[in-house]
Amino acid sequence: MPEYRLYYWDLPFRAVFIEMLLHEVGASYQRRDAGDLYPDKCLKMQNPGMAPPFLYDCATRKTIAQMPAILMHLARKYDYLPKRNETHTLALKTILDCNDVLMEITNYNGMQMWEKEAWEQFRYARLSDWMQVFEQTGLAHGLKEDKGFLLGSRISVADIATTALFGTMIHAFPSLETDLEENAPAIAALYRRIEKRTRIAGFLAQRREHWERGYCGGQIERSLRKMID
Incomplete structure (x- = not known):
C-alpha cells in the first residue's frame, strides 16, 4: 500500500511541488484524479479544503489541503526544513512566495485572461522582481552559481519548491529562461542542479x-501561450 494518495488533475502546476519532494525523499504515493474528491467531497473530508491538491496520508488517515501546507507537512516529516529559526521561517516564506507567483502568472487564477499590455507589464516588472527576490535570498545564504542551496549548505524544501516553480515554468515556456538568467543567474543554476x-531526474523525465x-491547462494556459509563444 502506498504511503500517500495525491489528488490533482493530470498537470504539473501545483502538484509537481509535492511530487518532487515525495520522490526526493523516496516516499511511495498514488496519483489520483482530482475529480475523485473535487468538488463534491471537498467539504466532507477531515480538514476540508476548497480545491486540489489534496494529500491523503495513509498512516494518519487524514487529508491535507493547500500546496504550502502539504510541503511543510512532508518537510517536517522527512527532515527537509532548515534547523535555525530564521531559515525555518524563510523556508515557509519561500513556499508561500512560490504560491503567489503561481497565482500571479495565471492572472489571479484566471480571473481575467492575459492581454498583451498587462502581460508585458507583469513579465518585465513583477515577474522579474520575483526572480530577484529568490536570487537575493539565495545569495544572502551563500548560494553561488556552481554550489550551495537557497538557505544554506543543506538542501531543504525551499530548494525543491524553487525548482518546482522555475524549472516547471521554463520547461513549459522556454523563452522565460532568458528572463531568469538575467534576473537570477544563481537560481537558474540551482534549479538545474536540483533537477x-x-x-x-527520473521522475521529471x-x-x-x-x-x-x-503547465496549468485550460483557458488559462491558452492565454499564457498566446502571450509567450
Whole structure:
C-alpha cells in the first residue's frame, strides 16, 4: 500500500511541488484524479479544503489541503526544513512566495485572461522582481552559481519548491529562461542542479514525456501561450 494518495488533475502546476519532494525523499504515493474528491467531497473530508491538491496520508488517515501546507507537512516529516529559526521561517516564506507567483502568472487564477499590455507589464516588472527576490535570498545564504542551496549548505524544501516553480515554468515556456538568467543567474543554476538529482531526474523525465510542455491547462494556459509563444 502506498504511503500517500495525491489528488490533482493530470498537470504539473501545483502538484509537481509535492511530487518532487515525495520522490526526493523516496516516499511511495498514488496519483489520483482530482475529480475523485473535487468538488463534491471537498467539504466532507477531515480538514476540508476548497480545491486540489489534496494529500491523503495513509498512516494518519487524514487529508491535507493547500500546496504550502502539504510541503511543510512532508518537510517536517522527512527532515527537509532548515534547523535555525530564521531559515525555518524563510523556508515557509519561500513556499508561500512560490504560491503567489503561481497565482500571479495565471492572472489571479484566471480571473481575467492575459492581454498583451498587462502581460508585458507583469513579465518585465513583477515577474522579474520575483526572480530577484529568490536570487537575493539565495545569495544572502551563500548560494553561488556552481554550489550551495537557497538557505544554506543543506538542501531543504525551499530548494525543491524553487525548482518546482522555475524549472516547471521554463520547461513549459522556454523563452522565460532568458528572463531568469538575467534576473537570477544563481537560481537558474540551482534549479538545474536540483533537477539532476537522481530521483528527481527520473521522475521529471517520465512525467515530462507524458505532460510534454503542459503547465496549468485550460483557458488559462491558452492565454499564457498566446502571450509567450
